[in-house]
Amino acid sequence: MAKCNLSLEIANPKEQYVPGDTVDVIVHVDTTDSVQCKDLALELGWRTHGTGNRDIGTALTQTLFAGQWSPGEDESYRAQVTIPELSAGFPATYHGRHINVDWHLQARADIPWAIDPKAEARIFVSPNTQDVPDYEYPGIWPTEPVKLAGNSGCLVALMIFTTVGGTVALFYHPLVAVACYVVAAIALAFVLKEKALRERIGEVGFGVSPDRPAIGGELHGFVQISPPGRLDMESVTMTLTGTEVAVSGSGTQQSTHRHVTFTQSATQAEHHTIESGDLLELDFPFQVPVDQPPSFKADNNRVEWALSMEVTVLGAKGLLAGKELTVGWEGRREN
Amino acid sequence: MPGSFATSFDRIHLRWNPFGELDPEERSALACVELGDHGDFLRGPRRVLQLVADHGRGKSTLLLALHRREFGAVPYTQLHAGDPRPEVGAHPVDFVDSIENLGFWGRRRMYQRAQSLACTTHRDLSREMRWAGLSVRTIRVGIESRGDLERIVHGRIQYARTGTGEPPALPPSRLAELYAEHRDDVRTIEHQLYLDYQRLKETHG
Numbered sequence: 316m317a318k319c320n321l322s323l324e325i326a327n328p329k330e331q332y333v334p335g336d337t338v339d340v341i342v343h344v345d346t347t348d349s350v351q352c353k354d355l356a357l358e359l360g361w362r363t364h365g366t367g368n369r370d371i372g373t374a375l376t377q378t379l380f381a382g383q384w385s386p387g388e389d390e391s392y393r394a395q396v397t398i399p400e401l402s403a404g405f406p407a408t409y410h411g412r413h414i415n416v417d418w419h420l421q422a423r424a425d426i427p428w429a430i431d432p433k434a435e436a437r438i439f440v441s442p443n444t445q446d447v448p449d450y451e452y453p454g455i456w457p458t459e460p461v462k463l464a465g466n467s468g469c470l471v472a473l474m475i476f477t478t479v480g481g482t483v484a485l486f487y488h489p490l491v492a493v494a495c496y497v498v499a500a501i502a503l504a505f506v507l508k509e510k511a512l513r514e515r516i517g518e519v520g521f522g523v524s525p526d527r528p529a530i531g532g533e534l535h536g537f538v539q540i541s542p543p544g545r546l547d548m549e550s551v552t553m554t555l556t557g558t559e560v561a562v563s564g565s566g567t568q569q570s571t572h573r574h575v576t577f578t579q580s581a582t583q584a585e586h587h588t589i590e591s592g593d594l595l596e597l598d599f600p601f602q603v604p605v606d607q608p609p610s611f612k613a614d615n616n617r618v619e620w621a622l623s624m625e626v627t628v629l630g631a632k633g634l635l636a637g638k639e640l641t642v643g644w645e646g647r648r649e650n
Numbered sequence: 651m652p653g654s655f656a657t658s659f660d661r662i663h664l665r666w667n668p669f670g671e672l673d674p675e676e677r678s679a680l681a682c683v684e685l686g687d688h689g690d691f692l693r694g695p696r697r698v699l700q701l702v703a704d705h706g707r708g709k710s711t712l713l714l715a716l717h718r719r720e721f722g723a724v725p726y727t728q729l730h731a732g733d734p735r736p737e738v739g740a741h742p743v744d745f746v747d748s749i750e751n752l753g754f755w756g757r758r759r760m761y762q763r764a765q766s767l768a769c770t771t772h773r774d775l776s777r778e779m780r781w782a783g784l785s786v787r788t789i790r791v792g793i794e795s796r797g798d799l800e801r802i803v804h805g806r807i808q809y810a811r812t813g814t815g816e817p818p819a820l821p822p823s824r825l826a827e828l829y830a831e832h833r834d835d836v837r838t839i840e841h842q843l844y845l846d847y848q849r850l851k852e853t854h855g
Contacts, residue, residue: 364666364667364670364671365666365667365670365671366670366671366841366844367671368671368673369671369672369673410658410659412848415658415666415667415670417665417666437665563671565728565730566728566729566730566731566748566751567730567731567748567751568705568706568748
């Protein structure tokens with residue numbers, strides 16, 4: 316039997332704690348023998364659990380006692396712990412598919428030459444939801460020029476590979492060399508076609524407001540397209556996506572688990588014609604649901620938000636652009 | 651974000667999904683492994699214990715359990731591809747997980763310098779270990795029966811319990827089905843069970 320047992324009691328239990336709340340903690344220690352305690356520490360922290368490797372964070376640690384406990388002693392130590400403001404380093408409690416974040420209060424007695432006794436209580440930490448501000452429509456659309464991408468990157472790689480392979484094969488298997496050059500020529504044709512399509516679309520501006528959208532808040536994606544000549548559009552689609560990404564194992568045994576927690580698409584400019592010299596301006600409003608997690612990034616677990624755009628010209632395949640978003644609890648603009 | 655423990659695993663009397671990733675301390679504590687006399691073997695001079703298995707069979711868990719339970723004071727090195735050769739030989743035993751991530755000459759240098767060595771590997775390296783003058787013990791790691799799997803599953807569920815009630819049990823046929831399909835690939839079975847418990851959480855309450 317252990318010489319020393321700990322238990323942890325919360326004197327003011329609540330279903331949820333929000334930043335700024337104070338938790339009254341009582342750590343009970345009962346000893347059956349004389350025990351030298353180097354440090355009776357109380358820690359407030361969080362840890363992840365799920366398919367990813369564990370990540371942990373500590374908000375505070377305080378020493379409640381250091382010294383000698385006598386046999387048969389039953390001591391109690393009180394402490395008050397304040398829940399910190401939530402941030403990327405201090406995420407709220409979250410229970411998803413691959414990622415879960417739980418907060419705990421842990422008491423641990425550092426006993427030399429023995430297994431340290433500990434006691435733990437979990438607490439549910441929520442954000443102050445009243446902090447979500449109203450959306451402020453930007454005076455000037457915050458768009459920046461973007462380069463739309465298709466799959467020309469892969470095609471260029473294929474072209475280089477087949478050209479080099481074909482040149483080597485020329486000395487050994489002329490037929491294989493011819494096949495390689497044909498593949499390279501086809502890849503080149505697709506690359507040039509995509510380049511021509513990009514030129515037809517012309518300058519594209521893409522932006523999002525606010526810079527740091529809020530859970531439960533509104534965000535807008537903005538698109539501006541000004542083609543050099545008349546352009547028949549098929550559509551412009553914008554998609555807001557939240558994804559849990561959990562990494563388990565390491566090295567050659569590493570696996571990445573993804574789960575899309577939220578996705579919403581909106582399509583505009585369907586079968587729309589932009590005349591030469593005109594500017595097409597599109598505003599895509601989105602609402603980030605309150606039951607979604609904000610952006611979160613730890614070593615092995617993260618929640619990613621992204622806004623992607625697909626511009627499709629009539630009779631051609633769509634070209635893409637995207638932006639990573641930082642979705643927080645508050646909708647602050649960061650200037 | 652609204653919510654409380656009433657909307658999480660707590661309502662099925664679990665603190666978390668029992669089949670999520672564990673940290674090394676928990677893995678070692680929950681490992682259903684027989685350490686036998688491996689510790690005594692390693693305490694002899696110029697010994698090497700190699701744990702051989704494919705991915706997900708439990709060789710790192712066995713190595714961790716041996717380390718934590720019998721050699722807690724010596725370093726434990728997890729090697730990744732491209733890592734430099736770890737310094738060995740300063741302790742009576744060195745623990746190296748995934749030793750095949752070192753090249754042949756790096757391993758050879760390690761065999762020469764180590765007093766004794768416990769390691770995991772995907773392929774049998776006993777020949778090169780013997781050439782280096784080490785006494786080799788090779789253990790093929792893997793569960794041997796459905797009973798072994800049931801013990802692992804039971805241990806994980808017990809560890810995750812809140813103590814407020816009985817967690818929902820999986821149908822007995824589920825473990826048989828998983829064992830028949832994946833045999834000793836415990837990691838894949840655990841991942842399937844993770845998804846099963848996610849569904850249980852969503853369907854209960």
